[in-house]
Amino acid sequence: MFEYAPAPESRDVVDIKPSYGLFIGGEFADGTGTSLKTVNPASEEVLAEVAVASADDVDRAVRAAREAFGTWSAMPGSERAKYLFRIARIIQERSRELAVLETLDNGKPIRESRDVDLPLVAAHFFYYAGWADKLQHAGYGADPRPLGVAGQVIPWNFPLLMLAWKIAPALAAGNTVVLKPAETTPLTALLFAEICRQADLPPGVVNIVTGAGETGAALVNHPDVNKVAFTGSTEVGRLIGRSVAGTDKKVTLELGGKAANIVFDDAALDQAVEGIVNGIFFNQGHVCCAGSRLLVQESIAEELLDALKRRLGTLRLGDPLDKNTDIGAINSAAQLAKIRELSDLGEAEGAERWSPVCPLPDKGFWFPPTIFTGVAQSHRIAREEVFGPVLSVLTFRTPAEAVEKANNTPFGLSAGVWTEKGSRILWMADRLRAGVVWANTFNKFDPTSPFGGYKESGYGREGGRHGLEAYLDV
Amino acid sequence: MTTSLADVAASNVTLRAFLHGLPGVDRVGADQRAAMLGTRSIKTTAKAEAIDLAIRMVDLTTLEGADTPGKVRAMCAKAVRPDPGDPTVPKVAAVCVYPDLVAQAVGALGGSGVKVASVATAFPSGRSSLDVKIADTAFAVAAGADEIDMVIDRGAFLAGDYLKVFEEISAIKAACGRAGDEQDAHLKVILETGELSTYDNVRRASWLAMLAGADFIKTSTGKVQPAATPPVTLVMLEAVRDFLAATGRKVGVKPAGGIRTTKDAVKMLVLVNETVGEGWLSPDWFRLGASTLLNDLLMQRQKMATGRYAGPDYFTLD
Numbered sequence: 001m002f003e004y005a006p007a008p009e010s011r012d013v014v015d016i017k018p019s020y021g022l023f024i025g026g027e028f029a030d031g032t033g034t035s036l037k038t039v040n041p042a043s044e045e046v047l048a049e050v051a052v053a054s055a056d057d058v059d060r061a062v063r064a065a066r067e068a069f070g071t072w073s074a075m076p077g078s079e080r081a082k083y084l085f086r087i088a089r090i091i092q093e094r095s096r097e098l099a100v101l102e103t104l105d106n107g108k109p110i111r112e113s114r115d116v117d118l119p120l121v122a123a124h125f126f127y128y129a130g131w132a133d134k135l136q137h138a139g140y141g142a143d144p145r146p147l148g149v150a151g152q153v154i155p156w157n158f159p160l161l162m163l164a165w166k167i168a169p170a171l172a173a174g175n176t177v178v179l180k181p182a183e184t185t186p187l188t189a190l191l192f193a194e195i196c197r198q199a200d201l202p203p204g205v206v207n208i209v210t211g212a213g214e215t216g217a218a219l220v221n222h223p224d225v226n227k228v229a230f231t232g233s234t235e236v237g238r239l240i241g242r243s244v245a246g247t248d249k250k251v252t253l254e255l256g257g258k259a260a261n262i263v264f265d266d267a268a269l270d271q272a273v274e275g276i277v278n279g280i281f282f283n284q285g286h287v288c289c290a291g292s293r294l295l296v297q298e299s300i301a302e303e304l305l306d307a308l309k310r311r312l313g314t315l316r317l318g319d320p321l322d323k324n325t326d327i328g329a330i331n332s333a334a335q336l337a338k339i340r341e342l343s344d345l346g347e348a349e350g351a352e353r354w355s356p357v358c359p360l361p362d363k364g365f366w367f368p369p370t371i372f373t374g375v376a377q378s379h380r381i382a383r384e385e386v387f388g389p390v391l392s393v394l395t396f397r398t399p400a401e402a403v404e405k406a407n408n409t410p411f412g413l414s415a416g417v418w419t420e421k422g423s424r425i426l427w428m429a430d431r432l433r434a435g436v437v438w439a440n441t442f443n444k445f446d447p448t449s450p451f452g453g454y455k456e457s458g459y460g461r462e463g464g465r466h467g468l469e470a471y472l473d474v
Numbered sequence: 475m476t477t478s479l480a481d482v483a484a485s486n487v488t489l490r491a492f493l494h495g496l497p498g499v500d501r502v503g504a505d506q507r508a509a510m511l512g513t514r515s516i517k518t519t520a521k522a523e524a525i526d527l528a529i530r531m532v533d534l535t536t537l538e539g540a541d542t543p544g545k546v547r548a549m550c551a552k553a554v555r556p557d558p559g560d561p562t563v564p565k566v567a568a569v570c571v572y573p574d575l576v577a578q579a580v581g582a583l584g585g586s587g588v589k590v591a592s593v594a595t596a597f598p599s600g601r602s603s604l605d606v607k608i609a610d611t612a613f614a615v616a617a618g619a620d621e622i623d624m625v626i627d628r629g630a631f632l633a634g635d636y637l638k639v640f641e642e643i644s645a646i647k648a649a650c651g652r653a654g655d656e657q658d659a660h661l662k663v664i665l666e667t668g669e670l671s672t673y674d675n676v677r678r679a680s681w682l683a684m685l686a687g688a689d690f691i692k693t694s695t696g697k698v699q700p701a702a703t704p705p706v707t708l709v710m711l712e713a714v715r716d717f718l719a720a721t722g723r724k725v726g727v728k729p730a731g732g733i734r735t736t737k738d739a740v741k742m743l744v745l746v747n748e749t750v751g752e753g754w755l756s757p758d759w760f761r762l763g764a765s766t767l768l769n770d771l772l773m774q775r776q777k778m779a780t781g782r783y784a785g786p787d788y789f790t791l792d
Contacts (some may be wrong), residue, residue, distance in 0.1 A: 002520070002523070002524070002527075002743060002747045002752060003520060004514065004515075004516060004520045005516075005517050005518045007515035007516075007517045072690040111513060115513065182513050229766070265499075266497075266498070267497070268497055268498040268499055268500035268503065269497040270499065270503075270504070270507075270712050271499065271502075271503025271507070272496070273502065274507050280619055315747050323513070323514075323515035324515055333502045337643060375593075420498045420500075440500050440502070440503065441502065441503065446557075450536040
């Protein structure tokens with residue numbers, strides 16, 4: 001038996017302070033709310049105490065951003081680009097530190113924070129740095145103007161990557177920002193604040209206010225915010241949509257999903273299995289575009305499921321800091337409770353539940369990779385976003401039925417198609433109502449590619465040239 | 475072999491239909507999977523175990539025009555006792571030589587437990603008549619080779635003449651037989667994946683060789699680049715796994731060519747572990763064809779034991 005010895009990444013590379021303040025106008029300041037504690041979800045150990053921004057603190061942050069907007073937006077694009085390139089380089093230089101901190105605060109495996117999150121974060125800043133002095137060529141007029149102050153609220157599943165998706169295009173276009181990270185994962189955003197100082201970014205261009213829903217609401221509702229960008233649940237997205245209705249704030253929302261990963265009988269099976277695993281078990285399934293519904297052609301369903309189950313038996317769940325870990329911890333007790341509730345419901349509704357033999361650690365929040373077979377379109381586990389490592393398996397007989405089932409959801413963020421037949425990929429992509437359609441791959445991200453949803457998955461696009469539109473007055 | 479596969483080689487048409495009916499291999503996906511497994515971090519006790527296992531899997535190879543009896547004898551001594559200063563180092567699996575040097579190797583290794591493998595069939599190009607290839611094989615078998623590493627006719631394979639390749643492998647398999655109670659020579663079939671070019675071809679050639687009776691499938695001759703890349707090895711491991719499930723017969727895998735460092739070797743073991751599991755983690759089912767790899771394994775082994783690296787002059791060159 002070939003047992004891998006523990007190979008933990010050292011946590012000494014990151015220096016976690018006992019407490020953190022808010023980052024406003026280039027300085028760290030205490031918050032006036034009651035501070036919160038952020039924990040390591042893999043051990044429930046308290047990592048740090050983090051300030052909570054009250055409505056007054058948010059107001060100070062927005063005023064700091066407003067003050068900075070004048071000089072930042074008037075600065076030549078080529079000068080703004082220099083700051084963004086500098087930030088991108090510092091992120092690369094400090095990537096190990098950032099990756100370890102992300103894994104500690106979020107629970108995701110270090111392999112993913114190191115090999116996926118951090119390279120994409122740096123790539124995003126590099127990409128938008130390149131746009132800063134070329135905005136007149138972006139297709140939005142001869143001299144597109146920024147919007148002003150952007151209020152940005154991001155989720156806990158990719159804390160630093162979502163920060164990059166929000167801040168990089170906003171700054172490149174000449175806006176200033178107030179960003180609120182999720183209450184369970186604030187630490188990398190606060191380290192990013194330090195990086196802004198290291199890069200000598202003018203004070204007030206980036207402000208970070210930590211806190212929970214109330215802080216977010218205060219930011220979104222602030223009258224001097226010109227643009228609201230939100231990534232998170234459809235439920236909160238609705239609230240935001242309601243609260244900004246009737247104002248002149250521009251809004252982009254990137255919300256939930258229930259993506260279909262569609263496997264045809266002529267697919268490259270071994271790679272399809274990898275794609276299914278990557279689609280739903282990447283980042284513990286805490287991915288808005290996760291391939292949570294597997295649609296497999298009936299003629300190969302049994303064979304594919306056998307192969308998938310065999311593969312799940314090799315997944316390594318455990319210490320997220322171990323370099324060989326594939327599945328880390330669920331981000332919070334609340335999320336774990338939600339995953340449990342929906343999974344129990346799946347069983348009660350009559351679907352068959354399967355997990356590989358998989359001992360879970362005693363402390364922390366954990367959920368084994370889980371497959372539900374015999375799922376019907378009417379089951380709640382086929383309709384609602386679980387946001388966890390839970391896959392619902394459905395079957396189809398013809399391409400038309402696959403499209404029909406894939407589109408039969410209130411969401412429309414992403415989809416996957418697995419077939420060796422090129423013409424079928426194009427035929428499917430034309431008909432799938434999803435913002436992203438991956439062909440023979442899944443969960444592939446690139447800063448040059450726009451990302452966003454149909455229907456209840458939100459509106460607006462992030463990434464690519466399209467992502468600039470959200471931050472320009474067009 | 476199950477009855478459903480018995481008729482597959484009835485004609486070139488049936489053989490072609492079968493091989494082209496196998497699931498395709500997506501290059502991007504296979505490369506990505508192999509690269510991900512390449513990030514596994516094998517440290518401390520796991521590394522020590524992996525190094526010893528890798529040493530036991532080495533087919534220590536010399537395949538040069540300049541090979542001499544003296545060179546082969548020296549290599550055989552090294553195969554039995556890789557590190558003269560450390561008797562705890564295990565023996566390698568086999569030595570691999572040209573047919574005319576098999577007798578020398580058998581003489582030098584007699585009773586040591588290290589097997590003698592011989593390349594055959596107009597190695598490395600395979601461009602000769604079937605009669606010559608059979609004679610080449612029979613010569614090596616008669617000289618005492620335990621294992622025959624044959625090459626397939628890549629030209630016939632790429633031209634779509636799968637039946638010719640199949641029949642050639644079957645004929646060489648027959649030539650590996652020995653009379654009476656004596657053990658037949660094991661047949662390793664070299665696909666020369668660098669010339670097959672696509673992973674679809676690698677999977678088809680793997681099945682073709684296994685259907686024709688291969689005991690092992692081997693990536694390369696070592697004379698063509700690229701040779702034993704991790705994704706090619708991955709595709710071949712998937713093939714032996716699926717072949718076992720379909721027929722009940724287990725076939726071994728031998729990546730050869732380009733595996734030079736301990737890191738390369740450990741990556742191969744990780745591929746085996748996470749693709750086909752521990753059932754293949756033995757020299758009976760997995761070999762590493764290499765010449766320079768052994769010294770790096772010894773160097774790393776000593777480093778694990780003593781905490782420091784010795785210079786290359788502390789390891790024998792044979």
